[in-house]
Amino acid sequence: MSEKKNNQVSRRQFLNYTLTGVGGFMGAAMVSPMVGMAVDPLLQAEGSSDFQYVMDVSEITQQPQRKSFTVPQEDGWYESESEQTAWVYRTENDEILALSPVCTHLGCTVDWEGGDYDNEFFCPCHNGRYDRMGVNIADTPPTAPLPAYEYRVEEGKLYLGKA
Amino acid sequence: MLQKLYDWVDERLDITPIWRDIADHEVPEHVNPAHHFSAFVYCFGGLTFFVTVIQVLSGMFLTMYYVPDIENAFASVEYLQSQVAHGQIVRGMHHWGASVVIVMIFLHTLRVFFQGAYKKPRELNWVVGVLLFFVMFGLGFTGYLLPWDNKAFFATQVGLEIAESVPVIGTDIKTLLAGDPEIVGAQTLTRFFAIHVFFLPAALFGLMAAHFIMIRRQGISGPL
Numbered sequence A: 001m002s003e004k005k006n007n008q009v010s011r012r013q014f015l016n017y018t019l020t021g022v023g024g025f026m027g028a029a030m031v032s033p034m035v036g037m038a039v040d041p042l043l044q045a046e047g048s049s050d051f052q053y054v055m056d057v058s059e060i061t062q063q064p065q066r067k068s069f070t071v072p073q074e075d076g077w078y079e080s081e082s083e084q085t086a087w088v089y090r091t092e093n094d095e096i097l098a099l100s101p102v103c104t105h106l107g108c109t110v111d112w113e114g115g116d117y118d119n120e121f122f123c124p125c126h127n128g129r130y131d132r133m134g135v136n137i138a139d140t141p142p143t144a145p146l147p148a149y150e151y152r153v154e155e156g157k158l159y160l161g162k163a
Numbered sequence B: 001m002l003q004k005l006y007d008w009v010d011e012r013l014d015i016t017p018i019w020r021d022i023a024d025h026e027v028p029e030h031v032n033p034a035h036h037f038s039a040f041v042y043c044f045g046g047l048t049f050f051v052t053v054i055q056v057l058s059g060m061f062l063t064m065y066y067v068p069d070i071e072n073a074f075a076s077v078e079y080l081q082s083q084v085a086h087g088q089i090v091r092g093m094h095h096w097g098a099s100v101v102i103v104m105i106f107l108h109t110l111r112v113f114f115q116g117a118y119k120k121p122r123e124l125n126w127v128v129g130v131l132l133f134f135v136m137f138g139l140g141f142t143g144y145l146l147p148w149d150n151k152a153f154f155a156t157q158v159g160l161e162i163a164e165s166v167p168v169i170g171t172d173i174k175t176l177l178a179g180d181p182e183i184v185g186a187q188t189l190t191r192f193f194a195i196h197v198f199f200l201p202a203a204l205f206g207l208m209a210a211h212f213i214m215i216r217r218q219g220i221s222g223p224l
């Protein structure tokens, strides 16, 4: 019969191939939008960081000051204000520095000249220490310097972005 | 009456062989605590299943009151716990069961390990068992966030930071789990809820089916 011929696709093979192909296509068409939905957070463009007014430049001193400010936060459909804090001061070279108070060890809040250490940032949780520039001091738990906020000065006002 | 009903169905569908195959098996002497008390170690698999059934049933009823929304989640749990008839009991079953099921699955794994029951021909069932273990941990991790209290929030914060510490893809894993690269918030709660109540239970049922079919095929491993 005809099916004895070589290199000819039998009726059964043909049906197998087409049904598998069509089935695979239908399955993929069904699942791919769902997967897209699940990975959407990876596809979202990173929110451009808005700068927030924190204080007047004329008030910045050599002595670090603790300043709180609120940042509008967008969490999908939920909008809120998130409170942030920065240590703001001028370095010895008269540059403005705004440091995040979140300890790079395990995330406690650091304090300027806490725990009787002069001219240093101190974390009370595990005695973490950072020097005046926010660089972690060797042989204390933190593994990295305190992150600095991006900043911008406009018309004598200090604006902070992301840390 | 019941017998008649059964016969009526059986006559048409021949169901006797089906339930025989599921339920009608002899318990070998070496796994029967009535013969050797030490055989109680064989109970832990069944106890894991029993507690899992409790988790599934109590969880289904909790979802009648629980809402996965950061404004209302805590209040809904507080309400079902303090105002709903027997809500405290059902939440208690789910709350404590979540820990008991981990203890049971751990003891079951220890028994299989120390008896060497994972050896040929049962390697595949060991693999499925390990996957079940991961699914259980996932259920515990995602469920823990749902009450949306401080303990839940900070435990999840820490858990997500652990996920983030994976080299290279850590940040992506965290974002996929939390729904946002930085915030543990509204999107995290809905994701964790979906994973806790739909995705992981579905995986759990599939894996349990595979586990039990393999046990039926191969039988329990022999006496030591």
Ligand code: HEM
Residues within 6 Å of the ligand: B052, B055, B056, B057, B058, B059, B060, B062, B063, B066, B077, B091, B094, B095, B097, B098, B101, B136, B139, B140, B141, B143, B144, B145, B146, B147, B196, B197, B201
């Ligand atoms: C082996 C399976 C499961 C484990 C280990 C588990 C674990 C947990 C844990 C640890 C919590 C937090 C409870 C608390 O802190 O009081 C929780 C909450 C919850 N679970 Fe599960 N769960 C399982 C299965 C399920 C299933 C199948 C459903 C629903 C179909 C479900 C629905 C819920 C709901 C609605 C809550 C929030 C209510 C509350 O916190 O009391 N769970 N689960």
Ligand code: FES
Residues within 6 Å of the ligand: A103, A104, A105, A106, A107, A108, A123, A124, A125, A126, A127, A128, A141, A142
């Ligand atoms: S958290 Fe600051 S030293 Fe540990």
